[in-house]
Amino acid sequence: MNLFFKRHILQLFFILISLFSLPFIIKLSLSVQKYLSRASGTNANIYVNSKADKGILKTPWKAYAQGGEESGGMMLQSVLSEVSGLKPKLIRIDHIYDMYDVVTKDENSISMNFSKLDSFVEAIRSTGASPFFSISYMPTALSSGGDVTSQPLDWNDWETVVKETIEHYSGKSGMNLNNIYYEIWNEPDLFGNWKIGGDKDYRLLYHHSVNGASKALGTNQFFIGGPATTSPYSNWFNGLLQYVSDNNIRLDFLSWHRYSTDTQKYSDDIKILEASLDNFPGFKSIPLFITEWGIDSENNPYYDNKVSAAHTVSVIRTLLNKIDFAFSFELKDGPSPKGEKYWGRWGILTHEKTGVEKKPRYRAFELLNKMSGTQIGLMGEGTWVTGFAAKEGNTTRVILSNYDIDNVHTESTPIVVGNLDPGNYEIKTYRLDGNVNEIKQYVGANYFTNLILLPNEVVVLELTNLESVSVKPAELDIPSAIPSVNIDSTPLFSFGTEGSMEMEFKPVWESSDLKDKVLFQSSITHKTGNLLASFGFSRKKLGFGNSYIFGIFDGEKSNTINFGSDWIKIGQWQKFTFIWNSEGYQVKINDKITATKDIPLDLSDLKITFSPENISVKNMKITSGNEIIWEK
Secondary structure (H helix, E strand, O other): OOHHHHHHHHHHHHHHHHHHHHHHHHHHHHHHHHHHHHHOOOOOOEEEEEEEEEEEOOOOOOEEEEOOOOOOOOOOHHHHHHHHOOOOOEEEEOOOOOOOOOEEEOOOOEEEOOHHHHHHHHHHHHOOOEEEEEEOOOOOOOEOOOOOOOOEOOHHHHHHHHHHHHHHHHEOOOOOOOOEEEEEOOOOOOOOOOEOOOOOEHHHHHHHHHHHHHOOOOEOOEEEEEEEEOOOOHHHHHHHHHHHHHHOOOOOEEEEEEEOOOHHHHHHHHHHHHHHHOOOHHHOOOOEEEEEEEOOOOOOHHHHOHHHHHHHHHHHHHHOOOOOEEEEEOOEOOOOOOOOOOOOOOOOEOOHHHOOOEOHHHHHHHHHOOOOOEEEEEEOOOOOEEEEEEEEOOEEEEEEEEOOOOOOOOEEEEEEEEOOOOEEEEEEEEEOOOOEEEEEEEEOOOEEEEEEEOOOOEEEEEEEEEEEOOOOHHHOOOOOOEOOOOEEOOOOOOEOOOEEEEEEEEEOOOOOOOOOEEEEEEEEEEOOOOEEEEEEEEEEEEOOEEEEEEEEEOOOOEEEEEEEHHHOOOOOOEEEEEEEEOOEEEEEEOOEEEEEEOOOOOOOOEEEEEOOOOEEEEEEEEEEOOEEEEEO
């Protein structure tokens, strides 16, 4: 072999190596880019506008799926109380023909025995939910291949099975159920290798299923749809929509599945669907269902810890107002082959053989269920901390999730709830671990707090106005030392570009009381009433101990100072000082500087409402420039 030939062989070798390596390099670079983007993410600064009405809050999370973990119809009997507690609207079941002995056939006729499936359906109904049927899989008595994913030997037999199923559950002479959903097959692209086109065309399966449904007599209203694919593949949805449009075939809803740690994938799925529906304006408003979803389609330890709980709330936030229902998979674990209670199974409840336990994801749904009423405006979400807000009567609630798949990101999150009706409020904070912190205090037009969110923490902040109160400054008589002070100073003064506020305070709670405490909080508003900034001083649980937090929130930046519990002495008088000017601000406790922030804070032409809580106060003084504008 001459040198010229060797050189060309070597060049060809490197070209081939480069071509084969290119997809890996691209994938690696995208992964690195995503990691770096997340590593340099943005912290949240939450502002809730309690007067920004966005319409009735939809609750797409009140739908669940139960897989075919056990046959016989008794899967939910041991967890009916726990499932009922979630107030489900729909519960999906699949494997209805291959796990419940429904269909048999002799030489002349098909026989249907719904007794086992009825047991499961009655269990679902006892929880307050309606059944959602996945019409699957193929009864072996009808199968052309002897298995549950083959086509039937005779499509007429399949139509008969679908017809009798709908008459049994939706029929007025059957169970007489209203508004039942029938979804044709489960993951046809995976179970049976169905396709759009070819010898095993899903559209043929769907067509014959609708034919069977149309033959059902004496029924209440019901719905039929699909295709319940493992992802919203555009060729599937375009092909199905085109087929039903061309052939005038009924299609009442579209469905698909999604399992992913990446919450953006769920949003991307909606965009794929919207692109398909743009080509079929007659289906523009068709209901959209994700009939299975979770953090992983395989067993994963995340299902047993807080990661999947935070993921759940984060995904629901992503899907809110974009779909009708998202069916979380699944309600209860199947039994572990090794007798383990926790084995990364999909359930939000463990199996009764090892003792029924509520997993963190179950607790996440409990917190989601606190959200009801009217959705209201929420701004300032970050890379990790996201959420939404709602108002019902006199109660305003905010749910936040600090979802981090790496399980490392802790965030101190400032929250301002604005445009409130001033009054005495009961303020509760609900955590994923069941911990509830409660305080009562006067709140002006805006409420400020700062919540420490550990990795994959979920929290609900709830503010209930116990009575609308209008406190006029002229009516106030503040003694030299009082348990709490409510001051609405708006008509009396406004701050300049520099000033100070100082007071002596004494925490009055017991040393054994480890609950969160608000020592001081204020909302700084423009004279028009619009929120511009807030600052507050509170004690929060952080990890296994408590930390004191002082913070400034101006709608764009969050600047908080944390210091240990040894700074504050319970039951003793201490001095608190806050000094600001155009170059920054400073906080002192007992004349010792805790921290200085070089962040300009111009309070000129602003007015303030503040309300200490859980402390006695005396010798309060506020200055603007060199002028004392409040002293009591």
